[in-house]
Amino acid sequence: MAFSAAGADVFALCPIGNPLCVLQDVKATYTYSSVAPLQALTRAIRLVEPDLIIPTDDRTVANMHALHAATSTFRPDEPQIRDVIELSLGHPDGFAISGTRHHLLEIMRQERIEVPLGAALTSVEDVRAWCRTCEGPWILKAEGSWGGSGVMLVHSVAEAEAAFVEMSHPLAFHKALRILLVDRDSFPFVQFLRRERRNVMAQAYVAGDQATIMAACWEGRILGAIGASVLSSQGRAGAATILRLIDSPRMQAVAELVAHRLRLSGFFGLDFIIDQSDGRFCLIELNPxxxxxxxxxxxxxxxxxxxxxxxxxxxxxxxxxxxxGPVVALFPQALRFNFSATEKYAATLDVPWSEPKLIRELLRLPWTKRSPLARLEALMRRNDAFGVAPDPHKAAEIISAIESTNTGLEVANPNSMLRRRGQSIT
Structure with missing residues (x-):
């Protein structure tokens, strides 16, 4: 919505059922296939001929890296595909660094940035060695995860070993099948069939509050940045739901260093912990x-x-x-996770009033939770990954306001591609 308001033509590559499909600002949507994601990405690029690709999850970034590596000069348009990926993400020399949590943090440590002690884990023996090196508790993180889904806090060596085995090995068949049938997400099942393993890193636990910054950059130079402290989130390690906007010279300086060091273009985000013992901003993660x-x-x-x-x-x-305003409650996340915090922090709910179809879609259960199997599972066991359905009274209040106002604040898109109006394609 923000890109469209700025004058761009926006196209989307997303899984079937994504709420992006109801957004009036999107010119066309293309299906992001779990079986052949690189082919789906290539096809969309050829059809749209975008000036820029905006990935909004780590899976897409990994696919863009893989597509860039796979292209050659045998087909006439492959240099153009490589060029748009480099325009969108930055110099390819930084891909290997931005694609791994541990590597980037170690580079930042060498630049004398405050970073928690960490280690790459490849075996149970590595886990035991790590636990001897660093006093617990510890954080274990799986590569290729986001929104807190691949993060575990462990308090003992036995917990650390079990977490490593679970996170590094391919997903168990029954879990992959459940995600396929209940959540209607085929990506994890395809990963199971391919027996894909994930890299895992360990990180020392730092007690404190979360903070984050997102930057727009071009060829290693920051164009602008938005910083925020996290007031409420989706669980202990999940994505933020309520944010207080702040100006942090420390986060800004780290963002400038990361953009310059990796020669980034497009968007990236950095997550920090504000150490409760001394107020230091500790960099814990890059979202490329x-x-x-x-x-x-x-x-x-x-x-x-x-x-x-x-x-x-x-x-x-x-x-x-x-x-x-100074405190923003993200929509619909703040309605699904601890909505009482919205009133507690006097936050403004970030409802995209100009998109009534999107509002109605986001006030429903997520598309992946509407099937009969998903509803049956909800009766049998609790699954808080998507939060709870919004409070019906608050949802009714928002719906009733749709027709009476056409002003408000906007919400960010899922994966989208954009081109300048009237310039790339007639």
Whole structure:
């Protein structure tokens, strides 16, 4: 929505059922196949001929890295595919670093950035050695995960060993089948069939509050950044639901160093822990993609507009959209996870009022939770991965307001591709 408001034509590559399909600003959607994701990505690039690709999850980033590595000069358009990936992500020398949590953090440690002690784990013996080196508790993280789904806090050597085995080995058949049949997500099942393993890293636990920054950058230079402290999240390690916007010179300086060191383009995010013992900002993770802050407006601009102005070569677009308030409750996440915190922090709920179809879609159960099997599972066991259905009274209040107002703040997109209007394709 932010890119479209800035003047871009937006196209989407997403799984079937994604809420993006109801968004009126999207010109067309293409199916992101779990069986052949690189082919789906290649086909979409050839059809749209985008100026920029905006990935919003780590799986897509990995697929873009793989597609870039797989291209050659045998087909006439493959240099163009490589070029748009490099324009979107930055210099390929940084791909191997941005694609792994541990490598980037070690580089930042060498740059004298505050980083928790960490180690790459390849075996149970590595886990035991790590536990002898560092006092617990410990954080274990699986590569290729996001939103806190691949993060575990462990308090003993036995827990650490069990977590490593679970996270590093291919997903168990019954779990992959359950995700396929109940959640209607075929990606994990395809990973099971391919017996794909994941890299795991260990990290020392730092007690404190979470903070985050998202930056728009071009060829290693920051165009703009939005920082926030996390007031509420989807569980202990999940994505933020309520944010207090802040200016942090420390986070800004680290973001500038990361962009320069990896020669990044597009969007990226950094997660920090503010150490409760001394107030230090400890860098804990790089997200080499768009996060949840790309549409947040401060000082009359948002990161999407700044990046669009750079790719289009024009001035930063001006819109009538108001700046966000100091405390933002993300929609619909804040309704699904601890909504009482919205009132506690006097947060403004970030409802995309100009998209009534999207609002109605997001106020329902997630598409993956509407099948008869999913409803049956909900009766048999609790699954908090998607939170709970929004409070019916609050949902009714929002629905009733749709027809009475056409002003409000906007919400970030899932995976999207964009091109300048009237320039790439007639």
């Amino acid at each position: 993609r768009a996060t949840q802050l790309g549409h947040i407006r401060r000082g009359g601009n948002d990161l999407a507009s700044l990046l669009f102005a750079k790719i289009s070569g024009g001035p930063t677009p001006s819109t009538a959209t108001l700046d966000h």
